[in-house]
Structures are given as C-alpha cells and as structure tokens.
Amino acid sequence: MDSLPDAIVQQILSHINNARDVVACNSVSKRWKDSMPYIRSLYFPRNSFDNHAGTDKPDNIVWKMISSIVQLEELVVYCPFSGAGLASWLSLIGPSLRHLELRMDNLIEHPTCYESPSKLSCIGAAKNLESLKLWGVLMTHSPKWDVFQNLWNLEIVGARMEDPALTDAIHACPNLTNLLLLGCEGVRSVSIDLPHLRQCKLDFYGVGNCSLSLISPKIEVLEVQGCSWIRVRETNHLKNLSIANNAGRVYMVDFGKLEALEFLSIRGVQWCWDAIGNMLKWASEVKHLYMKVEFTGDFEALQPFPEIDFVEFFNGHPKLQKFDVHGAMFAALCQKNSLKYVESGFVIPCLEEVVITVRSPLNAEQKMSTLESLLKYGKNLKTLVLKILQMKSSHSSADDFFDEICRFTYMNRKIVRIE
Numbered sequence: 001m002d003s004l005p006d007a008i009v010q011q012i013l014s015h016i017n018n019a020r021d022v023v024a025c026n027s028v029s030k031r032w033k034d035s036m037p038y039i040r041s042l043y044f045p046r047n048s049f050d051n052h053a054g055t056d057k058p059d060n061i062v063w064k065m066i067s068s069i070v071q072l073e074e075l076v077v078y079c080p081f082s083g084a085g086l087a088s089w090l091s092l093i094g095p096s097l098r099h100l101e102l103r104m105d106n107l108i109e110h111p112t113c114y115e116s117p118s119k120l121s122c123i124g125a126a127k128n129l130e131s132l133k134l135w136g137v138l139m140t141h142s143p144k145w146d147v148f149q150n151l152w153n154l155e156i157v158g159a160r161m162e163d164p165a166l167t168d169a170i171h172a173c174p175n176l177t178n179l180l181l182l183g184c185e186g187v188r189s190v191s192i193d194l195p196h197l198r199q200c201k202l203d204f205y206g207v208g209n210c211s212l213s214l215i216s217p218k219i220e221v222l223e224v225q226g227c228s229w230i231r232v233r234e235t236n237h238l239k240n241l242s243i244a245n246n247a248g249r250v251y252m253v254d255f256g257k258l259e260a261l262e263f264l265s266i267r268g269v270q271w272c273w274d275a276i277g278n279m280l281k282w283a284s285e286v287k288h289l290y291m292k293v294e295f296t297g298d299f300e301a302l303q304p305f306p307e308i309d310f311v312e313f314f315n316g317h318p319k320l321q322k323f324d325v326h327g328a329m330f331a332a333l334c335q336k337n338s339l340k341y342v343e344s345g346f347v348i349p350c351l352e353e354v355v356i357t358v359r360s361p362l363n364a365e366q367k368m369s370t371l372e373s374l375l376k377y378g379k380n381l382k383t384l385v386l387k388i389l390q391m392k393s394s395h396s397s398a399d400d401f402f403d404e405i406c407r408f409t410y411m412n413r414k415i416v417r418i419e
Contacts, residue, residue, distance in 0.1 A: 017041040017074070019048055019065060022403075025103070041074035042066065043206055048079040059085030074099040078135075081205040085120045090125040097126045098150075100145045101133040121145070133157075140186075142168035148175075152196075155180040161187050170194070192216065198237075202227070208248020217402035228252070236260060241281075244268055250275050258282045265290040272298050273306065280316070287319050288349075292326040292357075305332035310339050310373060314348045321352050327359040327389075334366040339373055348378045370406055375412060384416045 002010075013035045016022060019042060020414035026033045042065065049058040056064075059082055072093045075379060081102075090097070104119055123132065131153040139161045151173045161184055170192060178199045178257075179192070185205045190212055192200070195217035197350035204210045211229040214222070215419055223242040224230060229241065230253040239260055243250065244267035253275045258264075264277065264283045273296040283289070297303035305328045314320065314334065325333075358367070374384060386405060409416045 001327070006035070010038045014039050017043045017076075017184070019044045019062075024063065029043075037068055037070045039069060040072065041076075042069065042078045044077040046078040049248045057085075059088070060092060062094070063088050069093070071096045073097060076101040078103040080105055081119075083122055084116050086119055087117050087122040087125070090122055095128060097129060098232055100126055100129055100133045101131075102134075104136040104137050114246060118143070134159075135305040137161075138361075139165045139169065140268060141165055143172070145169070148173050150175070152176060153178045155182075155288065159184045161185070163189055166190060182298040190306055203264065204239065206247065208245045232256070239263065241265070241283075242267075245271075249398045253279055254280050255279075257283055261286050263288045263290075267292045268294075270295045270297060272296065273303075274298075276305075280313075284316055285319055286317060288322040288324075289317065289320060290324040291329045292324075294326075294328055296328075303311055305329060306338045307335035307337060308332040309337075310370065314351070314377075315346075319350050320348075321350050323351065323353070323357075324355040326357040330356050330358065330370075331360070331363065334363055334370045335365075339369060342373075342377075344375060348374070348381075350380065351378045352380055353383045353385075354378070355387065357389060358405075361398040363383060364397065364401040364404065367401075368408065375415065379416060384412070386416065386418050388418060 006111040009031065013025060013032065014026060015215065016039060022036055022039065022042065026036055041154070044062065044378055046230050049061070052058065055128045062081065064087065066075070066089050075089070075093065075097060075098060086102075091403075100123065102119070109378065110391065120137070124143065124145040127146065127148065129151050132151060133155040133359060134404050135157050137159040140160055141162070142165045152175060154176055156178070159181070160371040166187060167190070169301055174194065174197050177196050179194070179197060180201045182201065182203045182219055183205050187204045187210050189210065192213070195216065196218060198214070198217060198218050199221040200214070201223040202212065202225065206226065208226050208228060210227045212224060212231065214232045215234060217234040218237055219232070219235070220237050221240045222232065222238060225244045226247065227245065228248050229251055229252045233254065233256045235258055237260055238258060240263045241258070242259060242265040243253065243263070246268060250268055250271040252272070261283050264279065264286045267278055267290075268308070271293045276293065276296065295302035296305055308329070310333050371384070383405065386409065388402065405418065
C-alpha cells in the first residue's frame with residue numbers, strides 16, 4: 001500500500017463502511033487517516049456501542065465521525081440513537097446523502113416515541129435522498145416532510161401506522177418506483193397514486209380487513225397481504241401478481257386487463273368465489289399459476305369450491321406452463337362431471353410442470369382420473385409432483401388411495417414423483 005498513489009489508496013479505503021473498521025483504519029497511519037474522509041458510506045451495526053465506556057454519548061461519536069467525512073452518500077444506523085442526534089447528523093450531511101437506512105426502535109409506545117424533534121420528521125432534512133429504509137416505525141402522526149423529488153425507493157419494515165400518516169408519507173414521495181411496506185399494523189384503508197411505481201409489496205398485519213386502491217399505470221410487480229378489498233385498474237404492464245390473506249377473507253378484487261400477466265399467486269383461508277372466478281378469468285394469459293385457497297363462501301360459513309370443468313379451465317389458460325395447486329382447487333377439478341365432455345383434439349399445449357398437494361382421499365377415483373388426464377392431454381408435460389399431506393381420514397380408503405398413487409407414480413416414473 002505504501003507504494004500506491006494517494007488516489008488509489010483513497011479509492012481502496014473508500015469501500016470500507018463499518019464504523020469500527022473506519023476507526024481502526026484511522027489508527028494505522030497518517031496517510032490512511034487522511035484518506036478516510038473520502039469514504040462514501042458509513043454503517044453502524046446494532047452492537048456498535050455495547051461496550052462503550054467513554055464520556056461521549058453515542059450520538060456525539062456518530063456526529064464526530066460524520067463531520068470528518070467530505071461527502072457522505074450512504075448512512076446506515078442500526079444502533080440506538082435519539083431524534084436530536086439524528087437531526088444534528090442530517091444537518092451536516094443532508095444535501096449529499098443519497099441512501100439512508102435507520103432502525104428507529106420506536107415501535108413500542110414509550111415517552112421517547114414523542115420526543116421533539118421526532119425521528120421521522122428529522123428525515124425531511126435529507127432532501128436529496130434516493131433510497132429510504134426504516135425499521136420499527138411508529139407512524140401515528142404525519143411526518144413533517146416536504147417532497148422527496150429524487151426518492152425512488154421507500155421501504156418500511158415493522159410499523160404501527162394510522163391511515164392519514166401513511167397517506168401523507170406516500171404523497172411526499174411522488175416519484176417512487178419501488179415501495180415496500182412489510183409487517184405494518186393499524187392500516188385500515190390505503191389509497192396509493194404513484195405514476196412511476198413499478199414494484200410494490202404490501203404486507204398489512206392484523207385481522208386482514210384492509211382495503212387497497214392502487215393507481216400506478218407502470219406497475220409490473222404487485223404483492224398484497226392482508227387486504228379484503230383490492231382495486232387496481234391500470235394493469236397493462238403487470239407481470240407478477242400475488243394476493244394473500246392469511247387472517248381474513250378476500251371479498252372483492254377489481255383489476256383491469258391482465259394481458260401482460262405471467263405469474264399469479266392467490267393464497268388464503270377463504271375467498272369469495274366471485275373473487276376467485278374473476279381472477280382466473282382476467283389471468284387468461286398467465287404462464288405460472290399458484291393457488292392455495294382452502295375455502296370459499298361469501299359469509300362466515302366455509303364452503304368447498306364449486307365444480308370446475310377441466311377442459312374449460314385449461315382452454316381458458318392456453319399459455320399455462322406451471323400449475324401449482326393445493327387441496328380445494330384440485331378437488332374442484334376432480335368432480336365427476338369435470339371430464340364428462342372432452343372435445344376431440346383437446347390438448348393442454350404449453351403445460352410443462354404441475355405440482356399438486358393432496359389432502360384428502362375423498363373422490364379417489366375422480367382424482368386418479370384427473371391425474372391420468374393431465375398426462376394424457378399435457379403433451380409437453382415434463383414433471384408432475386404429488387405432495388401427499390397427512391390424510392385426516394382413518395378409513396382404509398386413505399391406504400387404498402395412497403396405493404393407487406404409488407402405482408400411478410411407478411407406471412409414470414419418468415414424469416411423476418412423490419414428495
């Protein structure tokens with residue numbers, strides 16, 4: 001290193017970002033110490049000050065390190081800090097900062113949550129941010145932000161929110177292309193209008209009765225968890241869509257044309273049948289379909305799926321390449337009339353992989369007939385995976401059905417396997 005020009009040394013050391021490593025490098029030599037102000041990124045791990053015994057408070061130590069850096073572009077702080085400390089840091093580096101990631105540690109209500117200035121409002125000083133990631137956020141009041149014109153990425157993980165606060169925070173970020181809200185509690189209704197948004201992942205924690213309205217004409221990837229009512233009308237570019245509700249019911253979905261959709265996943269305990277039927281109808285061009293919905297029914301009573309015609313289903317999804325189906329949907333395809341009228345020349349043209357989870361030995365004969373039909377009409381089928389969950393029936397029919405499955409697997413072992 002001693003033989004290298006100063007510019008090369010600075011370039012090498014600029015890749016160091018851990019605060020402890022930066023302090024260690026300052027002690028190596030005067031040359032190294034003179035190079036450290038040119039680092040672009042600084043990272044404080046969770047345990048940065050666990051064994052700190054000095055007189056300086058952690059907030060002041062962070063301030064001193066930041067103040068020695070010429071142009072800091074990225075700051076990641078996982079260790080505890082105060083709102084006053086954050087305000088002092090951002091007053092120094094706000095104009096140059098591009099990426100900010102903070103572990104807020106104010107998810108649980110206690111007096112420090114209401115300190116002034118609030119941590120959330122302090123972030124407004126970093127007006128040129130391009131990426132903002134926050135962990136453990138209490139957002140019951142609207143943050144005092146102006147507009148982050150350059151912000152393209154917003155990620156909030158683990159939060160308690162009120163609807164108006166979330167709405168105001170999103171309005172302050174009009175040019176987002178990526179939005180992630182993960183493990184957010186307290187949200188009842190959210191309306192998102194972001195013209196440049198391409199990727200969106202929303203995970204609302206609670207009883208699963210949120211409502212969502214999304215207006216983003218460029219959206220390509222959308223994942224939603226915990227909503228009962230979903231409206232997304234501009235979907236010309238939507239390629240990947242995942243809807244789940246593990247705690248509540250999905251009552252209504254309202255989407256525009258899904259002509260570009262390649263992947264669809266629908267999951268949950270209970271969906272209204274209209275919601276399932278509409279999703280299957282709109283997703284006629286889908287290539288990969290994942291279905292794990294246990295029951296249907298418009299009210300509290302859990303109902304089984306109605307019969308689904310095998311031929312109509314695959315004719316309605318001619319581009320389907322991979323089909324991952326669980327219990328209820330597979331049972332619906334296996335009703336006695338499902339294969340009663342198979343038109344001459346019927347084939348499943350693009351299907352290459354099927355994964356079926358079987359939970360019950362009921363209607364064993366129809367289920368075996370459906371499995372055989374998949375092999376017969378799936379001319380390009382390469383893999384058929386059967387996942388046999390523990391049968392709840394203690395009747396001998398479960399053993400007989402499993403024997404039939406084993407026989408079927410052995411006879412078609414080049415394609416079929418049991419997992």
